[in-house]
Amino acid sequence: MYDPQPFHLDEDAALASVFQSLTASGVHTIAVENKMFHLDDGPRFVALAQLAMTDISFPSPVRAGDRLRIEVICLSLRESKSKPDRGVVEQQCKLLNQYGDECFRCTHTILVPKRAA
Amino acid sequence: MYDPQPFHLDEDAALASVFQSLTASGVHTIAVENKMFHLDDGPRFVALAQLAMTDISFPSPVRAGDRLRIEVICLSLRESKSKPDRGVVEQQCKLLNQYGDECFRCTHTILVPKRAA
Numbered sequence: 679m680y681d682p683q684p685f686h687l688d689e690d691a692a693l694a695s696v697f698q699s700l701t702a703s704g705v706h707t708i709a710v711e712n713k714m715f716h717l718d719d720g721p722r723f724v725a726l727a728q729l730a731m732t733d734i735s736f737p738s739p740v741r742a743g744d745r746l747r748i749e750v751i752c753l754s755l756r757e758s759k760s761k762p763d764r765g766v767v768e769q770q771c772k773l774l775n776q777y778g779d780e781c782f783r784c785t786h787t788i789l790v791p792k793r794a795a
Numbered sequence: 796m797y798d799p800q801p802f803h804l805d806e807d808a809a810l811a812s813v814f815q816s817l818t819a820s821g822v823h824t825i826a827v828e829n830k831m832f833h834l835d836d837g838p839r840f841v842a843l844a845q846l847a848m849t850d851i852s853f854p855s856p857v858r859a860g861d862r863l864r865i866e867v868i869c870l871s872l873r874e875s876k877s878k879p880d881r882g883v884v885e886q887q888c889k890l891l892n893q894y895g896d897e898c899f900r901c902t903h904t905i906l907v908p909k910r911a912a
Contacts, residue, residue, distance in 0.1 A: 680826035682833050683842060696843045696906070704845045705822075705829045709797035712822045716799050725800065726813045727853075728821045734848040789813070 680705050702740040707782050711773055714748040715786065723790050726764065730787040738779040745776045753785065757792070765792050797822050819857040824899050828890055831865040832903065840907050843881065847904040855896040862893045870902065874909070882909050 681703035685695035692700040702710075708731075716725070740746065749772045758764040767790055773782040798820035802812035809817040819827075825848075833842070857863065866889045875881040884907055890899040 680830045682830065703829075704848065705826050708825055709822050712820075713797045713799065727856075729853065731821065731851040732849065734851065736845065736847065739844075 697739050700742045704736055707736065707740050707773065708734070710746065711748065711771060711782055711784070714746070715750065715771055723767065723788070726789040726791060728786060728788055729766065732785045732787070734784040736782055738775070738781045740775065740781045744781070746773045746781065748773055758789070763792050765790050814856050817859045821853055824853065824857050824890065825851070827863065828865065828888060828899055828901070831863070832867065832888055840884065843906040843908060845903060845905055846883065849902045849904070851901040853899055855892070855898045857892070857898045861898070863890045863898065865890055875906070880909050882907050
């Protein structure tokens with residue numbers, strides 16, 4: 679188990695925690711977001727590598743039974759300085775629950791192939 | 796599977812990738828780091844919640860068979876502004892492989908209980 683903290687797994691420990699109910703660990707939320715990000719954007723670009731994830735925050739907890747949706751905003755797009763056939767895309771992603779509360783936010787910096795001219 | 800990209804799972808796709816061998820996905824590396832972080836630091840503090848992870852980067856790939864170790868640096872420690880019985884710790888973590896190459900870096904912002912006076 680990648681997150682050995684009882685309040686993410688045990689209902690009694692969760693009740694006694696600052697969240698007062700079972701919540702997803704941050705890593706769990708990141709994994710879900712990553713899958714939604716790749717599936718949602720799969721047809722639009724092929725990632726060669728993820729260079730960085732910045733400004734990750736968890737403004738609201740993800741609780742058991744929540745339904746999440748992803749919003750993706752392209753922040754920037756530039757050519758690679760060292761490789762003429764590659765580019766670098768920055769995308770901000772947010773996860774929102776069924777009430778519209780923002781549960782997760784981060785910025786992905788992704789290495790992508792350039793389109794043939 | 797949280798990372799549906801073939802070059803993390805398939806040897807032929809990995810050979811054709813920019814990495815030229817199987818590598819861990821970023822989420823996989825984050826999960827491993829999270830476990831090492833909590834186990835390594837478990838006796839030293841109890842996390843109430845993770846408020847943020849910032850400045851995540853992947854300077855070198857994690858390859859199949861690599862052995863990773865963690866380095867943790869405490870960057871700051873302050874009292875919570877809203878809750879007098881809690882504090883906020885910022886810790887920078889690095890994962891290094893068997894050659895000493897830095898594979899992962901991030902800063903965790905963690906809500907912790909204050910010691911009784």
